[in-house]
Amino acid sequence: xxxxxxxxxxxxxxxxxxxxxxxxxxxxxxxxxxxxxxxxxxxxxxxxxxxxxxxxxxxxxxxxxxxxxxxxxxxxxxxxxxxxxxxxxxxxxxxxxxxxxxxxxxxxxxxxxxxxxxxxxxxxxxxxxxxxxxxxxxxxxxxxxxxxxxxxxxxxxxxxxxxxxxxxxxxxxxxxxxxxxxxxxxxxxxxxxxxxxxxxxxxxxxxxxxxxxxxxxxxxxxxxxxxxxxxxxxxxxxxxxxxxxxxxxxxxxxxxxxxxxxxxxxxxxxxxxxxxxxxxxxxxxxxxxxxxxxxxxxxxxxxxxxxxxxxxxxxxxxxxxxxxxxxxxxxxxxxxxxxxxxxxxxxxxxxxxxxxxxxxxxxxxxxxxxxxxxxxxxxxxxxxxxxxxxxxxxxxxxxxxxxxxxxxxxxxxxxxx
Numbered sequence: 001x002x003x004x005x006x007x008x009x010x011x012x013x014x015x016x017x018x019x020x021x022x023x024x025x026x027x028x029x030x031x032x033x034x035x036x037x038x039x040x041x042x043x044x045x046x047x048x049x050x051x052x053x054x055x056x057x058x059x060x061x062x063x064x065x066x067x068x069x070x071x072x073x074x075x076x077x078x079x080x081x082x083x084x085x086x087x088x089x090x091x092x093x094x095x096x097x098x099x100x101x102x103x104x105x106x107x108x109x110x111x112x113x114x115x116x117x118x119x120x121x122x123x124x125x126x127x128x129x130x131x132x133x134x135x136x137x138x139x140x141x142x143x144x145x146x147x148x149x150x151x152x153x154x155x156x157x158x159x160x161x162x163x164x165x166x167x168x169x170x171x172x173x174x175x176x177x178x179x180x181x182x183x184x185x186x187x188x189x190x191x192x193x194x195x196x197x198x199x200x201x202x203x204x205x206x207x208x209x210x211x212x213x214x215x216x217x218x219x220x221x222x223x224x225x226x227x228x229x230x231x232x233x234x235x236x237x238x239x240x241x242x243x244x245x246x247x248x249x250x251x252x253x254x255x256x257x258x259x260x261x262x263x264x265x266x267x268x269x270x271x272x273x274x275x276x277x278x279x280x281x282x283x284x285x286x287x288x289x290x291x292x293x294x295x296x297x298x299x300x301x302x303x304x305x306x307x308x309x310x311x312x313x314x315x316x317x318x319x320x321x322x323x324x325x326x327x328x329x330x331x332x333x334x335x336x337x338x339x340x341x342x343x344x345x346x347x348x349x350x351x352x353x354x355x356x357x358x359x360x361x362x363x364x365x366x367x368x369x370x371x372x373x374x375x376x377x378x379x380x381x382x383x384x385x386x387x388x389x390x391x392x393x394x395x396x397x398x399x400x401x402x403x404x405x406x407x408x409x410x411x412x413x414x415x416x417x
Contacts, residue, residue, distance in 0.1 A: 068179065068180040068181065069166075069179050069180060069181035070179070071172070071177050071179060073172060073173060073175065073177075074107075074173075075101065075102050075103040075107060076099060076100070076101060076102070076107055076109055076139070076173075077099070077100040077101075078098070078099050078100075078147075078172055078177060078179070079100070079179070080095060080096075080097055080166055080168055080179050080180075080181040081095070081096050081097070081098050082094060082095045082096075082166075082181065082183070085181075085182065085183055085184060086183070086184045086185075086186065087158065087183060087184070087185050088185070088186065088187070088188070088213075088215035088250060089157075089158060089159050089160065089185055089187060089215065089216055089217035089249060089250060090157050090159060090217065090249050090250030091157060091158075091185075091250060092151065092155050092156060092157050093118060093150060093156045093158065093164070093166075093183060094150070094151055095150045095166055096146060096147075096148060096149040096150065096151075097116065097147040097148040097168050097179070098144050098145065098146055098147060099137075099139060099145045099147055100139075100143070100144045101139040101140065101141060101142060101143050101144070102142070103141060103142075104141045104142065105141055106138055106139065106141060107138070108137070108138045108139075109136070109137060109139065109172065109173050110134055110135065110136040110137075110172075110173060111134070111147065111170050111171065112132065112133065112134040112135070112170070112171045113130075113169070113170060113171050114130065114131045114132075114135075114147070114148070114168075114169070114170045115128070115129070115130045115131075115167075115168065115170070116128070116129040116130075116148055116166075116167070116168050117166070117167045117168075118150075118156055118164060118165075118166055119164065119166075119167065120158065120160070120162070121160070121161075121163055121164065126156065127150075127154060127156045129148070129153060148168070158183070158185045159217045159249075160185070160217055161185050161186055161187045161217070162184075162185055163182055163183070163184055163185075164182070164183040164184075164185060165180060165181070165182055165183075166180065166182075166183065167179070167180050168180075186215070187215055187216040187217065188215045188216075189212060189213065189214060189215060189216075189220075189222075189278075189280065189285060189287070190212070190213040190215055190287075191210065191211070191212055191213075191274070191276055191289050192209075192210070192211040192212075192213060192252070192289075193208070193210060193274055193289040193291050194209045194211075194291075195207060195208060195209065195291075195293055196209055197365045198294070198338075198365045198366050198367035198374075199293070199294040199296050199338050199365055199367050200263040200293060200294070200295050201263065201295070201296065201297070201298055202263055202265040202267075202295055202297075203262060203265070204262070204263045205260050205261075205262060205263070206231070206260070206261045206262065206263050206293070208229075208261070208272075208274075209254070210254070210255045210257075210274065210276075211252045211254050211255065212245070212247060212252065212253050212255060212278075213247075213251075213252045214247035214248065214249060214250065214251050214252070214253075215250070216249060217249055218249050219246060219247065219248050219249055220246070220247050220280055220281070221244065221245070221246050221280075222244070222245050222246075222247060222253075222278050222279070222280050223243060223244050223278060223279040223280075224240045224242075224243045224244075224245070224255070224276065224277075224278045225277045225278055225279060225284070226276070226277055227240060227255075227257065227275070227276045227277075228274070228275045228276075229259075229261065229272070229273070229274050229275075230272070230273045230274075230275075231261060231264060231270060231271070231272050232264060232266065232270055232271055234264070236259055236261055238257040238258075238259050239257060239258040239259060240256070240257055240258075241256045241257065242255075242256070263293075263295055264295065265295070267295055267296065267297065268294065268295065268296075269292050269293075269294055270292060270293055270294070270295055271291075271292050272290065272291050272292060272293060273288065273289070273290045274288070274290075275287070275288045275289075276288075294338070294367060296338050301339070301340050301402050302340075302401075302402050302403030302404075303337065303403060304337075304339065304401050304403045304404045304406065305333065306331060306332040306333035306337075307329060307330065307331055307332075307337060307339065307368065307401075307406060308329075308330050308332065308406065308408070309327065309328070309329065309330070309397055309399065309406050309407070309408035310327075310328045310330045310373065310408070311326065311327050311328065311395075311397070311408070311410065312325050312326050312328075313325035313395070313410065314412065315411075315413060316412075316413050316414075316415055317387060317412060317413075317414055317415070318415060318416070318417045319387055319388060319389060319390055319414050319416060319417060320386065320387075320388065320417065321386065321417070322384045322385065322386050323384075323386070324378070324379040324380040324384065324385055325378075325379055325385075326377065326378045326379070327346070327375070327376050327377040327378075327397060328373040328374060328375050328376060329366055329373060329374050329376050329406075330368075330372075330373045331369065331370060331373065331374075332371065333370060333371070334370050334371065335370050336367065336368070336369050336370050337367075337368040337370075338365070338366075338368075339365070339366040339367075339368060339401055339402075340363060340365055340366075340401060340402035340403075341363075341364040341365070341366055341376065341399055341400075341401055342361070342362075342400045342401065342402060343359070343360070343361050343398075343399070343400035344359060344360050344364075344376065344377060344397075344398075344399055344400075345357075345358075345359040345396075345397070345398040345399075346358045346359070346377070346395070346396070346397050346398075347395070347396045348385075348393055348394070348395050348396075348412075349393065349394045349396070350387060350389070350391060350392070350393035350394075350414070351389070351391065353388075353389065354387060354388065354393065356385070358382050387414035389414065390414050390416055391413075391414055392411050392412075392413055392414075393411065393412045393413075393414060394410075395409065395410055395411070395412060396408075396409050397409070
């Protein structure tokens with residue numbers, strides 16, 4: 001036995017084996033607990049997936065919630081659509097009734113006894129339209145059809161403030177439908193602030209455009225008391241060339257000042273704040289407007305990489321129907337672009353009898369933000385377009401920029417009504 005004193009364990013001693021077995025048992029129990037926990041989580045996730053799938057299946061069969069100006073009927077949506085629910089007096093009401101198809105298959109519908117009314121705050125009808133005859137139509141998948149457009153029938157301009165109500169009644173697919181939409185007409189004076197150029201070079205004159213909008217139902221005489229301009233941290237006191245101005249109802253008056261502030265030498269975005277006070281109807285009103293403008297070096301102009309021309313033109317137009325579109329500069333890069341447009345040309349060729357051409361020459365600046373677009377030209381500012389014969393009309397747009405040239409071509413098809 002004494003010889004055992006020199007015995008050495010080449011693997012593990014009994015105590016070490018005991019600790020090893022205990023550690024192994026502990027890890028096995030932890031593994032069992034973790035496995036049970038994983039199975040529990042998996043079961044819960046499967047239950048949630050089944051519940052969500054069932055809920056989606058169930059709620060798809062419940063009609064979507066409706067409001068006063070939208071009605072849902074078996075995948076068809078009929079609505080009163082407006083560009084703006086708030087207007088100033090003398091602004092026209094731009095409302096229409098549309099039918100939309102939310103399904104991926106064609107749908108037919110019919111409308112009869114259609115009525116459209118505009119009611120003023122006193123409950124008096126200021127416009128009424130009715131069409132008792134039945135109208136049938138088929139609508140494409142995910143398409144829309146215009147049922148009624150107020151602007152094509154008559155110009156309705158509410159003159160006094162308050163809440164106006166548009167009501168559209170009809171029998172839609174055999175069921176009575178009543179749609180209502182509210183319009184709020186408010187009176188106020190607005191000071192509009194803008195710049196004649198998209199960006200400036202250091203030391204140039206800052207061409208600031210200040211306009212006062214008379215958002216009331218009657219002509220107003222305004223006395224300008226004072227005006228203060230702050231560019232970054234520098235303040236200027238402005239002197240209006242005319243202190244007493246008359247503005248028609250719904251009209252705008254350009255305010256000119258004696259002072260012509262210079263563009264600061266700070267590169268990039270510069271802040272601007274204009275504060276004006278004026279007297280109208282014996283009361284003093286103070287308005288403050290803030291904006292910003294960009295200052296760049298001339299050597300930053302000329303990078304036209306990742307710029308392209310785009311339009312929002314329709315592909316098909318009806319012969320004899322007026323239409324228009326806008327032309328944009330699109331910036332597909334992740335950096336802002338400062339562009340100098342030196343020449344713009346547009347030609348529309350539909351044969352010898354239908355040729356149109358527009359161009360301008362001269363420096364125009366365009367700031368095009370990263371991954372965004374900037375409108376360059378609107379045909380409505382030039383003329384109302386209209387084709388008088390069927391066929392393809394090729395539109396060619398060309399821009400000469402400082403740094404290069406861009407062009408874009410597309411076809412507009414004129415079809416019979």
